[in-house]
Amino acid sequence: MVYIVTVPETAYLFLRGQFRVLQTNGYEICLISSPGPKLDAIERELAIKTYPIEIKREISLVSDLISLLRIFIIMRELKPTVVNYSTPKAGLLGAIAAWLAHIPIRIYELRGLRLETVVGLRRFILASSERITSYCSTYVVCVSKSLLSIYKTMKLARPDKVIVFRKGTHYSASPSAILNQHANPAVAETLSRNLNIAEGAKVIGYVGRLTRDKGIEDLFKCFLDVVSHEPKSILLIVGKIERGDPLPTGMIERIRDHPDVRLIGEVEDVAPYYQIMDVFAFPSYREGLPNAPLEAALAGVPTVGYGATGVVDAVVDGETGILIQIGCVNKLTEGILRLLKDDNLRRSFGKNAREYVLSEFSTESARLAWLQFYEQCLSRLP
Numbered sequence: 001m002v003y004i005v006t007v008p009e010t011a012y013l014f015l016r017g018q019f020r021v022l023q024t025n026g027y028e029i030c031l032i033s034s035p036g037p038k039l040d041a042i043e044r045e046l047a048i049k050t051y052p053i054e055i056k057r058e059i060s061l062v063s064d065l066i067s068l069l070r071i072f073i074i075m076r077e078l079k080p081t082v083v084n085y086s087t088p089k090a091g092l093l094g095a096i097a098a099w100l101a102h103i104p105i106r107i108y109e110l111r112g113l114r115l116e117t118v119v120g121l122r123r124f125i126l127a128s129s130e131r132i133t134s135y136c137s138t139y140v141v142c143v144s145k146s147l148l149s150i151y152k153t154m155k156l157a158r159p160d161k162v163i164v165f166r167k168g169t170h171y172s173a174s175p176s177a178i179l180n181q182h183a184n185p186a187v188a189e190t191l192s193r194n195l196n197i198a199e200g201a202k203v204i205g206y207v208g209r210l211t212r213d214k215g216i217e218d219l220f221k222c223f224l225d226v227v228s229h230e231p232k233s234i235l236l237i238v239g240k241i242e243r244g245d246p247l248p249t250g251m252i253e254r255i256r257d258h259p260d261v262r263l264i265g266e267v268e269d270v271a272p273y274y275q276i277m278d279v280f281a282f283p284s285y286r287e288g289l290p291n292a293p294l295e296a297a298l299a300g301v302p303t304v305g306y307g308a309t310g311v312v313d314a315v316v317d318g319e320t321g322i323l324i325q326i327g328c329v330n331k332l333t334e335g336i337l338r339l340l341k342d343d344n345l346r347r348s349f350g351k352n353a354r355e356y357v358l359s360e361f362s363t364e365s366a367r368l369a370w371l372q373f374y375e376q377c378l379s380r381l382p
Helices: 008-014 016-024 037-046 061-078 088-100 120-135 145-153 175-182 185-194 216-229 251-257 291-298 329-341 343-360 363-379
Strands: 002-004 030-033 049-052 082-086 105-110 139-142 162-164 202-207 233-238 261-265 279-282 303-306 321-324
Touching: 002 061, 002 088, 008 016, 008 030, 008 037, 016 037, 016 363, 030 037, 030 061, 030 088, 037 049, 061 088, 082 088, 082 363, 088 105, 088 120, 105 363, 139 145, 145 162, 202 216, 202 291, 202 329, 216 233, 216 251, 216 279, 216 329, 251 261, 279 291, 279 329, 291 303, 291 343, 303 329, 321 329, 321 343, 329 343
Parallel strands: 002 030, 002 082, 030 049, 082 105, 105 139, 139 162, 202 233, 202 279, 233 261, 279 303, 303 321
Antiparallel strands: none
16 A cells, blocks of 8 residues: 655654554555655654655646656556555646556545635646546545535536545544643643743634635734734744745734744644643634644634634534634634633533544544545455
8 A cells, every 4th residue: 555645744743543553454555755854754663665756745847747757666666556645746646646557446535625725727727636636546535524515516526436434534643642731731831831921811822834825814913903802812823834825925024023922833742732722713714624623622722713614524613613704804803802701602612622523533533434445445346
């Protein structure tokens, strides 16, 4: 079985547990990805054979053709029974290479739909890429029901190819760490003190990449409104700044220079940061099935966010959080203020959110669903 991802961090954070389950059940795993320390770590920790191939996220015709050729050569050499590819570029190149190499089971794991937030020629190119990827695939496995719905609506694949497991497949990087620290108030106290967050301050949290699609500009505008009503509020942002889909010029500097913002950057373990949040803000414009709101829920933190694809699966409006029409910054502000001012409602939503995720999105059930799916696929082979 060969897995293909664009960057090794995807496999390291979300697929290591799945790899262990598959290995325990007799599957031999190989991994193709761009090179990096996380790829080396996977090979070292799991004894998985890895193939470092540079796969660029953005369109680069010459580089993409070279990557495609190298992946195809590996396919011909290994002759795997199953290939699983995800993330846009790895999905496209992996699908074509596996199809050309006549691999019997070719699975496109759809984690999100980038074309949702682009227009014009770029949207046409991305839609065409999706259609090629799905055409070359035996199945398209979506990570959420809303993602499956929009994929079918856009007619990007034959309907009979597109499936989803249960309510979606969630891969939390550290669910046990979040749950354990939730029961340890000392963690929150120490971190708050280190971040110079005063006792009694209300913390609005965000975890994720800092890009346009994630709604970071809207988040900052919203916070400026919130802090004018609740002066003791703090905005805590955890995540790395990315060059692809960049924020407007000067936005990062404005965020970093605000005295009530704590811009943390990328961290190895996000679990402690959820413990000091009162409300999780997630104004993303598109998702597959977002990990961050589900992880916040495990810590008992309700989410206020946009009702985007994927987010509507992670948050139950009026029960585990509040969902707002995409782009309505004023309503986003109102939702956050409502939870900050109503302790009982905030605690109730947080409790509901935690129970919802534990019930519907356990990482173990996702791993088991994938194992059963592979076994069904193999049973149909001649």
